[in-house]
Amino acid sequence: xxxxxxxxxxxxxxxxxxxxxxxxGEKYVKDDLKARVQRxxxxxxxxxxxxxxxxVRKKTDLIGVIVPDVTSSFYSTILSTIEKTASLxxxxxxxxxxxxDTDKExxxxxxxxxxxxxxxxxxxxxxxxxxRELIHKLDIPIxxxxxxxxxxxxxxxxxxxxAAAYDATRHLIELGHKRIGFxxxxxxxxxxxxxxxxxxxxxxxxxxxxxxxxxxxxxxxxTQSGYEQMKAMLxxxxxxxxxxxxxxxxxxxxxxxxxxxxLRVPDDLSVIGFDGSQLTEQVRPRLTSMEQPILEMxxxxxxxxxxxxxxxxxxxxxxxxxxxKLVIRDSCKSYVNS
Amino acid sequence: xxxxxxxxxxxxxxxxxxxxxxxxGEKYVKDDLKARVQRxxxxxxxxxxxxxxxxVRKKTDLIGVIVPDVTSSFYSTILSTIEKTASLxxxxxxxxxxxxDTDKExxxxxxxxxxxxxxxxxxxxxxxxxxRELIHKLDIPIxxxxxxxxxxxxxxxxxxxxAAAYDATRHLIELGHKRIGFxxxxxxxxxxxxxxxxxxxxxxxxxxxxxxxxxxxxxxxxTQSGYEQMKAMLxxxxxxxxxxxxxxxxxxxxxxxxxxxxLRVPDDLSVIGFDGSQLTEQVRPRLTSMEQPILEMxxxxxxxxxxxxxxxxxxxxxxxxxxxKLVIRDSCKSYVNS
DNA sequence: CTGAAAGCGCTTACAG
DNA sequence: CTGAAAGCGCTTACAG
Numbered sequence: 059x060x061x062x063x064x065x066x067x068x069x070x071x072x073x074x075x076x077x078x079x080x081x082x083g084e085k086y087v088k089d090d091l092k093a094r095v096q097r098x099x100x101x102x103x104x105x106x107x108x109x110x111x112x113x114v115r116k117k118t119d120l121i122g123v124i125v126p127d128v129t130s131s132f133y134s135t136i137l138s139t140i141e142k143t144a145s146l147x148x149x150x151x152x153x154x155x156x157x158x159d160t161d162k163e164x165x166x167x168x169x170x171x172x173x174x175x176x177x178x179x180x181x182x183x184x185x186x187x188x189x190r191e192l193i194h195k196l197d198i199p200i201x202x203x204x205x206x207x208x209x210x211x212x213x214x215x216x217x218x219x220x221a222a223a224y225d226a227t228r229h230l231i232e233l234g235h236k237r238i239g240f241x242x243x244x245x246x247x248x249x250x251x252x253x254x255x256x257x258x259x260x261x262x263x264x265x266x267x268x269x270x271x272x273x274x275x276x277x278x279x280x281t282q283s284g285y286e287q288m289k290a291m292l293x294x295x296x297x298x299x300x301x302x303x304x305x306x307x308x309x310x311x312x313x314x315x316x317x318x319x320x321l322r323v324p325d326d327l328s329v330i331g332f333d334g335s336q337l338t339e340q341v342r343p344r345l346t347s348m349e350q351p352i353l354e355m356x357x358x359x360x361x362x363x364x365x366x367x368x369x370x371x372x373x374x375x376x377x378x379x380x381x382x383k384l385v386i387r388d389s390c391k392s393y394v395n396s
Numbered sequence: 397x398x399x400x401x402x403x404x405x406x407x408x409x410x411x412x413x414x415x416x417x418x419x420x421g422e423k424y425v426k427d428d429l430k431a432r433v434q435r436x437x438x439x440x441x442x443x444x445x446x447x448x449x450x451x452v453r454k455k456t457d458l459i460g461v462i463v464p465d466v467t468s469s470f471y472s473t474i475l476s477t478i479e480k481t482a483s484l485x486x487x488x489x490x491x492x493x494x495x496x497d498t499d500k501e502x503x504x505x506x507x508x509x510x511x512x513x514x515x516x517x518x519x520x521x522x523x524x525x526x527x528r529e530l531i532h533k534l535d536i537p538i539x540x541x542x543x544x545x546x547x548x549x550x551x552x553x554x555x556x557x558x559a560a561a562y563d564a565t566r567h568l569i570e571l572g573h574k575r576i577g578f579x580x581x582x583x584x585x586x587x588x589x590x591x592x593x594x595x596x597x598x599x600x601x602x603x604x605x606x607x608x609x610x611x612x613x614x615x616x617x618x619t620q621s622g623y624e625q626m627k628a629m630l631x632x633x634x635x636x637x638x639x640x641x642x643x644x645x646x647x648x649x650x651x652x653x654x655x656x657x658x659l660r661v662p663d664d665l666s667v668i669g670f671d672g673s674q675l676t677e678q679v680r681p682r683l684t685s686m687e688q689p690i691l692e693m694x695x696x697x698x699x700x701x702x703x704x705x706x707x708x709x710x711x712x713x714x715x716x717x718x719x720x721k722l723v724i725r726d727s728c729k730s731y732v733n734s
Numbered sequence: 735c736t737g738a739a740a741g742c743g744c745t746t747a748c749a750g
Numbered sequence: 751c752t753g754a755a756a757g758c759g760c761t762t763a764c765a766g
Contacts, residue, residue, distance in 0.1 A: 060535065062758090062759055062760085063759065063760060063761095064759080064760095072736080072737085073736070073737045073738075074737085074738095074759090074760080074761090075736070075737055075738080075761085075762085076735090076736065076737075078760070078761060078762085079735095079736090079761095081760095081761095082761080085735095086735050086736085087735070087736085088735060088736090091735085091736085103533065105506065105509045105510050106510060106759085106760075107451075107510065107512060107758090107759055107760065108507075108510040108511045108512070109447060109450050109451050109456065109511070109512055109758090109759075109760090110451055110742090110758075110759035110760035110761090111759080111760055111761075112447050112742090112760095113445075113447050113448055113451060113741095113742045113743065113744090113758090113759080113760070113761095114741075114742045114759090114760055114761045114762080115742085115760090115761070116742075118447065127476070128466065128472045128475055128476045128479070129469070129472050129473055129476050129674070131467070131469070134466045134467050134472045135467055137466055137493075138465070138466045138467050138493050141466070141491065141492070141493045142493070145492070145500065145503075145504075150490055150492075150507060150511070151490065151491050152488055152489065152490060152491075153479065153489050153490075153491045154479070154483070154488075155475075155476050155479045155480070162483065165483075166483075168443065169446075169488060171443045172443050172444060172445065172446040173446045173447070173488070174445060174446070174447055195441065197398065281674075281677070281678055307678075310678055311678075313680075314678070314680055317680045318680075336467070336619075337678070339619070340619055340645075340648055340649075340652070340675070340678075340679070341678070341679060341680075342651075342652055342655045342656075342679075342680070400742095400743055400744085401743065401744060401745095402743080402744095410752080410753085411752070411753045411754075412743090412744080412745095412753085412754095413745085413746085413752070413753055413754080414751090414752060414753075416744070416745060416746085417745095417751095417752090419744095419745095420745080423751095424751050424752085425751070425752085426751060426752085429751085429752085444743085444744075445742090445743055445744065447742090447743075447744085448742075448743035448744035448745090448758090449743080449744055449745075450744095450758090451742090451743080451744070451745095451757095451758045451759065451760085452743090452744055452745045452746080452757075452758045453744090453745070453758085454758075735766105736765105736766085737764105737765090737766090738764095738765090738766105739762100739763100739764090739765105740761105740762090740763090740764100741760100741761090741762090741763105742759105742760085742761085742762105743758105744757100744758085745756105745757090745758085746755100746756090746757090746758105747755100747756090747757105748753105748754095748755090748756100749752105749753090749754090749755105750751105750752085750753085750754105
């Protein structure tokens with residue numbers, strides 16, 4: 059059995075109160091006592107039980123995180139900066155990976171509640187009613203990262219997805235493209251599904267670019283679905299000269315599909331992605347992408363959450379909108395209608 | 397304040413003992429009492445405190461995981477199956493991401509101890525003495541996944557890295573290549589550094605293929621380093637016709653470098669990777685790779701750890717060696733010396 | 735500056 | 751089948 063505070067106290071010949079005090083760095087302990095206690099701690103290899111501590115302090119230093127898919131380069135990057143920021147503030151992460159699995163999410167939310175985590179970070183927005191209800195009466199600070207659920211009650215750290223999608227589309231238009239395909243996300247998602255689609259649509263409308271229904275398709279953000287949707291688009295009699303995919307993974311899938319069809323990016327088709335994940339630099343041609351400030355997003359998410367936890371939520375009642383940025387690489391080219 | 401067991405007891409007009417019993421699904425509770433308690437629980441929205449429970453049960457259902465880099469597709473995939481398997485067994489994950497940061501690892505190990513996690517999974521092997529010492533007297537079941545530290549005390553779930561590297565190299569040899577480059581890992585790593593290098597060397601020796609020092613380089617498993625090492629190799633007067641990189645990320649970096657130099661894979665150079673991560677299918681040409689059974693590895697790791705935790709460690713005293721498998725895609729081609 | 739005692743929210747013998 | 755009491759390993763008023 060690991061030694062307990064009582065053992066240390068006995069070993070040092072003091073009360074547990076005193077041991078507790080030196081453990082917590084309180085003043086009001088004479089130096090010689092402090093030294094004796096410290097020695098006892100070292101000799102016994104004592105480490106205080108965080109469990110017991112949490113129970114009395116009513117604080118676990120735990121943050122529950124719900125990630126849709128740690129395997130995605132976007133989410134894994136966000137997760138890594140969340141972890142980093144949390145760790146810097148002495149918080150630990152309880153990580154839950156949900157792959158479109160509502161039951162698992164419900165279960166984890168329950169676990170977070172049981173664990174009495176100090177705060178929760180959620181990175182997806184496809185919530186059914188059961189989850190919504192649970193979340194609302196959870197009484198634990200919650201923050202959404204990279205997504206914004208319809209419920210106004212919660213704070214989100216996001217970019218302006220509408221504007222970002224608009225700007226990405228405009229980039230293609232400004233390159234001279236007239237036939238612009240779109241590979242969207244899940245339309246149940248407000249942020250990354252609906253808003254990005256509307257941004258695309260409005261850009262087309264504002265610049266008088268024709269809307270072709272066959273060029274508008276929806277995937278699940280993953281590479282494979284980008285591939286499939288692109289395949290369908292290439293099956294059109296006249297296919298687009300440019301494609302905007304709302305995730306880098308899908309954009310890469312689209313590029314691969316184009317490649318496998320014997321066409322070239324960007325000579326035959328331009329492709330622009332979304333996220334600015336590390337994949338953009340790992341493929342050839344390197345992928346032009348509408349970049350989200352992923353690192354900042356993770357950091358700000360944790361900072362805001364810690365504000366909420368410590369009760370400084372006065373000003374935190376508002377969403378944080380981070381800036382998006384078009385990063386031009388090699389996958390888009392101007393279209394010359396000759 | 398969230399309701400406690402006492403509140404439920406009062407609300408239902410029974411003792412806390414009885415509430416505890418129905419909470420834990422014990423028999424020996426009359427149906428009517430059980431129903432009353434259940435109703436009280438529902439009405440109050442009561443959720444038992446896992447913290448308090450852990451304290452008395454001396455079991456936290458927590459597994460601490462140390463990942464070198466969640467951002468890597470290999471580790472994020474392993475992590476996702478670890479999470480899945482753990483969750484299926486009602487364990488939760490405390491995730492620590494260490495990026496070559498020994499201090500952070502030490503800190504987390506301490507945290508794991510304080511948290512009284514039931515078990516620990518470690519996925520890297522670059523241990524300094526301080527960590528080694530701490531780990532050895534931790535008195536918590538530890539298992540290594542995908543790596544094997546020199547200390548014989550701990551169990552590892554791995555493949556035979558030596559054989560896998562040997563087989564990958566042999567594949568290139570059998571394709572007729574005579575000048576075979578190598579992009580290795582960190583030679584401080586026994587598993588993925590040393591063993592894979594020796595596998596490569598022995599294959600060359602066994603088949604009488606010339607060893608060229610300039611073709612032997614070492615990176616840090618990431619894309620960028622693969623790029624750089626490849627660049628150095630291409631600067632040789634006569635460069636290799638095939639390259640074996642010990643991670644898919646580095647192999648992709650190598651492919652990109654080759655591409656950026658105006659050469660083609662596999663026509664001018666063949667490239668073979670290692671891991672079998674999802675990147676292999678995301679790049680063009682698709683990457684031939686020596687595949688580790690990543691999903692199985694994660695699952696087996698957790699299964700073994702749970703064995704250790706529950707004390708069935710009789711047979712668990714041995715490493716688990718999983719099978720590697722060469723997956724041929726489009727990045728290697730036979731070399732015809734004309 | 736130091737310690738005895740109560741309490742955090744549960745579970746588990748023990749007695750009935 | 752049910753409950754009073756002790757205890758898990760700490761911290762924190764309270765008193766001295």
